[in-house]
Amino acid sequence: MEQLSVLINGGGMVGAAAALAFAQKGAQVTLLEPKPPSVEENTDPEWDLRISSVNNSNWQWLLGLGIGEDVRHSRVFDYDRLTVTSISGTSLSFHADEAGLSKLGVMVENNALQQALWAQLRALKNESLITDDKLEGFDTLSRTAFLNKGEHLNYDLLLGCDGAHSKVAQAAGIDYRGWDYDQRCLLANVRVEKPIAAETWEVFRSQGPYALLPLTENQACLIDYSKRDDITALEKDKRALESHLKQTFAPHIGDFKLLKSASFALQRKHACHYVKDGSVVLLGDAAHSIHPMAGQGVNLGFADVRCLIETLEQYSQSTALVEYERTRRRENAKMMRMMDAIQFGWRDSNPIMQLATSASLKVAGLPWVKRWLLQQAVGK
Ligand SMILES: Cc1cc2nc3c(=O)[nH]c(=O)nc-3n(C[C@H](O)[C@H](O)[C@H](O)COP(=O)(O)OP(=O)(O)OC[C@H]3O[C@@H](n4cnc5c(N)ncnc54)[C@H](O)[C@@H]3O)c2cc1C
16 A cells, blocks of 8 residues: 555545545545635534434444544444334334444534544645645546646545545546435434433334434434425424424424424435546445435445455455445445335335335344344444
8 A cells, every 4th residue: 555646535524534544554645625624623512413323333443543532522422222113113123232232333423523534634644635726637547637726646546535526426427327305304403301312213104204313312313304395395484393393203202492403405326337447436425325314325435445445455456446346336236225125115105015114124023134234234
């Protein structure tokens, strides 16, 4: 890795983790990010709305990169239990004990994680952080990138970690397949009156699931997936929104105070190629955006980074990139198909589908099926 020159476009959670992981392996890394996280400590007592459940395997990997020193502990919450309830009321629970772990994963604020990764990056010597210039294009024959202000940068590997509207994918001529779910995801951070358990849960309904992510003993993020027009109408009237949330969630968690809310459009996008010309590679949301109902998006992105590094350590660059694309496309496509099966199957109001899905949860109660699902949840 010492000889490798890696140019990374995009320093979000995936790009910053990739930059840190490559730099720690000795590669010469240049990271381009127009919106770097602040170096100032965030003193807001409330969590931001953009949070991620990071599975235990990825969390251990991130701690191994050294973020533990920098991540704000008030913005990380361990959870040890996960429960899914089908439309017919059949529930399936997983506990960390069943995987021999103390936790299934953590809830972490995206900003806090990105800030912690950047704090490590800023301390490194073989790392160049460019925040005042942008990638304009690149020539894959000479492996040269052209920046907006006229600078040229040579690279061995150009990593597109620049999210769902990736400039790298666009400049490389990589297309996507996918669709809009015609759904929005409403996120609402609330302060609860009764302490809540370290459990994340999700309940399926015909219009889409609703879920809870615990943030502290007395704060939680409530999530409601519904048709785009229904969420947009609710957001126009704060009182209607609050009463809708109370009707849905109060039976589970008692009374609460709404702190903040916002909604996000949901899309499924999968890049037709992850690799171009033996040197351009897509990772994270630049390669795949999936429905967030199972909290897998950034987990798949971290798995991309880990796989790319592992294959580069084993093979020549050209073989490694073929292996990377083969492995990660298969795994990411599998997860996307699973999300579609849940999205279109478990929410179905057709009684036959209801029977099938509650039967599938019962089947999942079988020890080996449950063990397999548990492995997916903890990221093994
Ligand atoms: C409502 C919701 C809830 C979610 N919950 C979870 C969850 O619980 N667990 C989970 O695993 N995932 C979750 N996800 C998915 C997760 O947020 C994404 O998968 C993750 O943010 C992708 O990270 P990324 O670094 O690949 O891309 P991004 O977060 O999009 O970061 C891209 C970076 O590239 C930069 N950039 C953009 N364009 C350029 C350019 N032209 N040049 C240079 N830089 C550029 C941006 O500034 C940004 O910093 C959720 C998503 C949504 C919408």
